[in-house]
Amino acid sequence: MLLRDPVHGLISFSGATARLVTRLLDCAEVQRLRRIRALGLAALAFPGGEHSRFAHAVGAMHVMQRYLDRVRTLAQELPPHDRIDDHWAHVALAAALLHDLGHGPLSHTFEAVLPGAPRHEVWTSRILLDPDTQVHRVLAELDPTAPALVERLIHGQGPIGHLARAVSGTFDVDRCDYLMRDSYMTGVRYGLLDVDWLLASLRLYVPEGSTSARLAVDGEKGLTAVEGFFLARLYMYRQVYLHKAARAAEMMIRALFRRLCELGPEPGTPPVLEDLLRGRPVHVHDYLRLDDHALAEALAAYTRSADPVLRDLADGLVGRRLFKTLRLGPQVDSAAAEVRLAEVLAAEGVAPAYLGAIDRVEIDAYTDDEALMVLRGGGRVQRLLDASPLLRGLARERFVHHRAVFPPALRARVSAALSDMT
DSSP states (O other), X not given: OEEEETTTEEEEOOHHHXXXXXXXXXXXXXXXXXXXXXXXGGGGTOTTOOOBHHHHHHHHHHHHHHHHHHHHHTGXXXXXXXXXXXXXXXXXXXXXXXXXXXXXXXXXXXXXXXXXXXXXXXXXXXXXXXXTSHHHHHHHHHOTTHHHHHHHHHTTOSSSHHHHHHHSSSSOHHHHHHHHHHHHHHTOGGGOOOHHHHHHTEEEEOOTTOSSOEEEEEHHHHHHHHHHHHHHHHHHIIIIITXXXXXXXXXXXXXXXXHHHHHOSOTTOOHHHHHHHTTOOOOHHHHTTOSHHHHHHHHHHHTTOSSHHHHHHHHHHHTTXXXXXXXXXXXXXXXXXXXXXXXXHHHTTOOSGGGSEEEEEEEESOOOOTTEEEEOGGGOEEEHHHHXXXXXXXXXXXXXXXXXXXXXXXXXXXXXXXXXXX
8 A cells, every 4th residue: 555645755554554554544434534624723724724634644654653663673672562563563553543533523623612522532432442333343353352452542551551652642643743744734834843863763661660661762862853842832832723813713613503502403403413512412323424514514504594693603604704813911810801801792782792702721831741751871761851951941831822802893892991901
């Protein structure tokens, strides 16, 4: 199997691995990921950011294959139970490919607008463990225990600790792909990673008093690449994931879903979405019918709604007439800002009140994680925090994105009312 990828170049699989990958890619649950945008509503700010969860899943699997290749060269440094045989290699590749199966329409945005619904990780587990799904059947033919092994790996759990962390951890194949892919597709150059050097400097070691290997990087050689990874992640959050237009669109779709809950059944709402809105149980088979196309059809229907609030919100999302934002100071009390914003909405006769909101997101620039260490000469081991002055400085920083979000007609009034909070 040979695939072309804009981020990784040629991606290839051979032999038994190619046969397994081909069968998994052909599963309906995996093909559905073609219809889920990885960046959700961020495409409204970055025209190139239309790539799918499918492309990301293939990329994550490729990075996992490269990780497995590197680990094979380190086999003699590992205790026998931490070495990767062909069976565990297939389980790991499957986990990397299937880790995002449970995402709903617009990826993470869907979780934000349905806060009480199960998260995508829960749906991923349900899909993998449901004997009626195609991915379950393919994995079960590989090994009856494979669906459960893959499901546990996706949650960062398994008998081979370093492999579980490579699937789901602070520094994993998922992040290595999405930072590069999101950066490339949006045209933002902050997420570029030196994956070649990261892998070349990767080591595994067994801590004193333990029997399990952990991830490490080789001294100074790998430290700069690891620092670049954490800087890239921070910059992508600040420049892409929390872009003001994307956040404004997310506030609008939150308000739209809240309005749907208030109105009751609305023409054009997919039955499964109606069940999720009402908190009713949803079967895996029905959940898998939800994708970006289904949501787009629903939004198109809402533009013809008899309810003016729902209609205006849908019109704004479909036509990219988004709410405006006003940057607030990080020290400003969000509750006080919310009171003032509500006063403006009330004075202007704008209802319901949730058409205006205060959006506050705090990001720790770096949080120490002992799952990745630095190996020095003589077998000495250091935490990243101790080895890197850069990461030590970042660990003391917290970046705050703080904005008021409101309908465009209120721009002048909101700016005046919150002028001392900007």
